[in-house]
Amino acid sequence: MTFDCKDxxxxxxxxxxxxxxxxxxxxxxxxxxxLWLWGEMSAVAPGLxxxxxxxxxxxxxxxxxxxxxxxxxxxxxxxxxxxxMIAGIAAALTIAVSIFMMKYSRPTPAPGTxxxxxxxTEQTLKEVEQTEAAYRASIDKLTRxxxxxxxxxxxxxxxxxxxxxLVLDSEIDSMRSAVNHNRFNTxxxxxxxxxxxxxxxxxxxxxxxxx
Amino acid sequence: xxxxxxxxRSDADLIExxxxxxxxxxxxxxxxxxxxxxxxxxxxxxxxxxxxxxVQEAFLKIYRAAGAIEFDSGLAPWIYRILLNCCYDTGRKxxxxxxxxxxxxxxxxxxxxxxxxxxxxxxxxxxTQHRMVFWLFExxxxxxxxxxAILEIPEGTSKKWLFEAKRxxxxxxxxxxx
Numbered sequence: 547m548t549f550d551c552k553d554x555x556x557x558x559x560x561x562x563x564x565x566x567x568x569x570x571x572x573x574x575x576x577x578x579x580x581l582w583l584w585g586e587m588s589a590v591a592p593g594l595x596x597x598x599x600x601x602x603x604x605x606x607x608x609x610x611x612x613x614x615x616x617x618x619x620x621x622x623x624x625x626x627x628x629x630x631m632i633a634g635i636a637a638a639l640t641i642a643v644s645i646f647m648m649k650y651s652r653p654t655p656a657p658g659t660x661x662x663x664x665x666x667t668e669q670t671l672k673e674v675e676q677t678e679a680a681y682r683a684s685i686d687k688l689t690r691x692x693x694x695x696x697x698x699x700x701x702x703x704x705x706x707x708x709x710x711x712l713v714l715d716s717e718i719d720s721m722r723s724a725v726n727h728n729r730f731n732t733x734x735x736x737x738x739x740x741x742x743x744x745x746x747x748x749x750x751x752x753x754x755x756x757x
Numbered sequence: 758x759x760x761x762x763x764x765x766r767s768d769a770d771l772i773e774x775x776x777x778x779x780x781x782x783x784x785x786x787x788x789x790x791x792x793x794x795x796x797x798x799x800x801x802x803x804x805x806x807x808x809x810x811x812v813q814e815a816f817l818k819i820y821r822a823a824g825a826i827e828f829d830s831g832l833a834p835w836i837y838r839i840l841l842n843c844c845y846d847t848g849r850k851x852x853x854x855x856x857x858x859x860x861x862x863x864x865x866x867x868x869x870x871x872x873x874x875x876x877x878x879x880x881x882x883x884x885t886q887h888r889m890v891f892w893l894f895e896x897x898x899x900x901x902x903x904x905x906a907i908l909e910i911p912e913g914t915s916k917k918w919l920f921e922a923k924r925x926x927x928x929x930x931x932x933x934x935x
Contacts, residue, residue, distance in 0.1 A: 558924070580927060583930060591896045595897065598805060604791070610813075707845070710845040720822075720826070723825075733821075
């Protein structure tokens with residue numbers, strides 16, 4: 547093959563053509579420089595990496611996580627006092643409920659009939675699922691409004707927004723799949739709700755920017 | 758890939774331990790990824806404080822969402838997708854993403870600067886997606902399969918965008934140095 551300067555671009559994309567390109571570069575200064583530059587870009591690129599010390603970053607993250615864990619746990623020391631009070635109230639309630647049941651006892655419900663506590667949990671779940679459905683309806687509506695603006699724009703902010711929505715959709719899919727396996731997990735449900743809020747906010751922001 | 762990369766098994770172990778509230782396990786995940794995450798965040802936000810904020814926010818989200826991770830494509834792509842998301846958020850909040858030296862249209866590249874500086878300068882003038890692939894592959898050392906998983910694009914697209922990025926950079930660099 548007779549290699550010409552105009553073949554260089556193709557040779558850079560097809561490694562099999564590189565030996566011909568190198569032969570040609572021996573007699574062509576321009577192509578020699580371009581070939582050198584092509585390799586050198588990869589060689590010097592790792593040096594562009596930014597690295598700096600952040601001694602406070604992990605302690606800050608850890609501190610926030612510890613605070614979140616503590617907030618999620620029952621209260622600690624004041625527990626000794628509160629516990630006695632709660633135990634007293636519980637004992638009084640137990641006695642009152644026992645008296646009430648003895649006085650107004652009803653037949654035992656048939657097996658499979660939900661107990662009050664199960665019913666309350668189911669009720670809460672139902673409300674969460676209704677909220678989720680409302681989020682999804684709102685997001686669908688916002689998506690329909692934002693889509694023409696998003697797909698038309700090519701500026702960095704629109705590109706970033708498109709990419710963010712893709713990432714969010716993927717995260718929502720993962721989280722929904724986890725929620726489907728464990729519908730009563732409060733943390734997963736809260737995480738999913740937060741992602742919906744995030745997507746809703748992102749779409750609103752796109753629409754506000756467009757106005 | 759760079760040192761500090763974790764195996765799929767240990768990733769799963771560390772995430773499982775983190776889900777049980779074991780912060781020392783989560784710290785191992787931090788130690789393995791934080792350096793590279795800061796670099797990527799800085800590339801996108803052009804500000805160290807913003808980059809640190811984005812990385813911190815990403816780790817809080819990772820910890821919170823650890824229960825939802827699926828190991829089909831490994832831990833790393835999932836972590837870096839969350840990071841990119843946090844960077845876009847931080848960038849939008851502080852309005853720096855579009856105005857950053859990397860994303861803005863800079864003046865012509867002076868022809869007497871060292872190549873590394875010239876590349877940094879030229880990166881701000883190439884297509885956003887091509888630039889991101891160049892950064893992840895050439896600067897941060899991810900493989901094409903990993904870049905593809907992070908950006909949720911086909912592996913072939915990652916290769917194509919890298920070629921386009923280098924072609925654009927070559928053009929800009931040779932234009933500036935006749």
